[in-house]
Amino acid sequence: MNSKRAILLAVVLAVVLSLLAACGPTPGPGAGSAVPTAPARGGSITYGLTLIVSGIDPHQGASSELGIFLTSVYDPLVWQTPDGKFVPGLAEEWDVSEDGLVYTFHLREDVKFHDGTPFNAAAVKFSLDRIADPDLQSQKAVYMLGPYDYTEIVDEHTVKVHFKEPYAPFLDSLSQVYLAMVSPTAVEKWGDDYRDHQVGTGPFMIKEYVAKDRIVLVKNPDYNWAPEFMEHQGPAYLDEIRFRFYPDAATRAPALEAGEADVMGEVPPQDVARLQAGGKFALIAVKVPGQSLQIFINTQKFPTDDIRVRQAMLYAVNRPAIVDTIFRGYSPVAWGPLSAVTPYYSSAVEGMYPYDLAKAKQLMADAGFEDTDGDGILEKDGQPADLDFILMEWGSVPEVGQMVQSMLLQIGLNAKTRLLSYPSALQAAGDGEHNLIPMAISASDPDILRTFFDSRNVSGGFNWSKFSDPEVDAWLGEGVRTNDPARRRELYAQVQQTVMEQALIIPIRDYVNLNVASSKVKGLRYSLQGWFPWLYDVYVEE
């Protein structure tokens, strides 16, 4: 038979396939590398995002990822400095009425949108009304507006924002990109497509948005209204900023090392030390305010319905060990429901429940638990101390869960973990199936505590400790309405202490966003929210 034919066929196939393979471009730095220019002005950088954003309309979307690049496209009415002070932005001055229901803003008169139209009171009213419009179905911005009522245009550069009830977090909300001031002309022109043609007043404009691949910003040459705490005035230094996506954590450090990206967010802790070692990269560790990574304890399910059991768990979890092992020491240990950089954080919770195995065991004994059958698990009235521990895929939750599980076993608590998808976990927790479930939401106002500890959120909300205390409800209710900082400090301090006294959560660590930047990138700073870079002052220097 003709085996020559067969061999020929095989060879042809092999040749064709290898030709196809050789045709592609070789992998390498490619278009991602920055072309540096010697002086401070000009140049470009590539910034690595960690999530492929789906909705990039700031009034509509909820992810913090969209804020990373949009913060440079829009200016806020007021800015919040990293130490929590509110300073003028597009609004030169403002005041709040006695009853906290009316905010009056006096706007700058020299500001223009990227499309040339002027920024004025009508634009403010348009933007806020757009967020509040139910047809937009805003996923985050509308909640940051709280009990917004309407906006009144007093004259071209004066505007009054009216609320149905006093809302203390308003200025904090205004300082974030979700309440962006958008060009009414552009929105009216593009309608539903506005997300692909966004127009703000910021130091950068969107040149290109290629859905799965990149976002490109270019300098706004007319920009001349930077806030005072920035390092310079006038247009930004950089000509262009490219954003690329690196959803897989393992690819982030290699991208930096290959020069594909100049700045990268959320670099895994185990890669950070290696990157810093060569001297070519600098770590910019940004603390993120809001909830610390904490595990909620269900107060309405056995065995965690007993406060002694909950407190025992707190004494049994060695948090410094978790921080060292999983987070390589890059995160501070958390002591309460809020991370230490959150406004109105109370340091009174620090040092509550230090690691003490003996005390933990004693508390379990006091609660009436003992190991009657010698299997290492405690029992009470014949019921073993089994815990349902729900885990999810984000952050380092599975690893933290594993360590916590083994620590609880040391005091005879059998925490059975189950890894669920996000919606399933939320549903299970809502139904109260769990004893333990972790969560961490970033926020720059302590009102986030209301979401998790107000009794109204026990059924149908996120109060996963299933905790109900009218006094705490009253504090939280007053905290969101009063504009007096001293009073807010007092109220939230009481809430935080009560949460820890009642042992409603096991706090683990404060979230720290590990950004790594090439040493040629200078002037990079982050806002108080911890996620959003201020790229206006950034320049490249070889």
Added chain:
Amino acid sequence: MLRYIQRRLLASIPVILGVATLTFALMHLLPGDPAETILAQSGGQAEAIEQLRHQLGLDLPIYAQYWHFLSTAVRGDFGESIWLRRPVSEVLAEQLPATLELAVAAMVLAVLIGLSLGILAALHHDSWIDRAAMAVSVVGVATPIFWSGLLAIYIFAAALRWLPATGQRDLAHLILPAAVLGFGAAGSIARLVRSSMLDVLRQEYITAARGKGLRRSVVLFRHALRNALIPVVTMSGLQFGALLGGTVVTETVFSRQGLGRTLVDAILWKDFPLVQGGVMLIAAIYILVNLLVDISYVFIDPRIRYE
């Protein structure tokens, strides 16, 4: 022929309806709530969650939601994706090309490899070449994509650096995913080609053709192969459905954006409209491909006629 096509298209309507109903039922049986999932990101209050559920129409009784879904879908309106805040038809139109590209490329590779292996094996029936080719095809069928995909990335991207590992910028990015996805289908096709060819080669008309003095290649390709192709074409049509399903894992392993991955994320986020629209779309594509396969018989086999 036209009447045949019309009948087939008409018959596909209850199929798609069935698929839609099944998807609707499954999605509502799975745990999780879209409003809760969305608001968990920003820490919403219980009343906000209730409000969003109301806005999305999720607090209506289940039969009302089903009726609303059917009556709007019939008009071609699949609603708006809860998670992406865009019309479902827009999202599907945007994501489909990348997935089709991957599935078609995989199909082409599968057919080429399958044909080559199968013919090779048939011509060298019972020799070591035959056994080797069939071993390769079994490996293809048996290997899960997430394993072969990662292995391929390791060998061709990380170790040899011949091809890029992830992404979808150009043709080079398509080779590994298409090859990995198509490998399984190639295995099935190879086995079928082999047995079909063996059957045909035994026929009397083949002996007659050789007897007439026709060259081997003419006998092989003009006579034997064309007749062997009918079951192969059927198999390929069915395999295309498997390939469409396989794009889900392939897109995830190779970090490509496409319909498969979007659907998985949509399911995880309980995005009812997007899942329903997407599944119905895939079902429609599959039905269409099989219709084309059936019509192609008329051209391949002169004995087949449709009334």
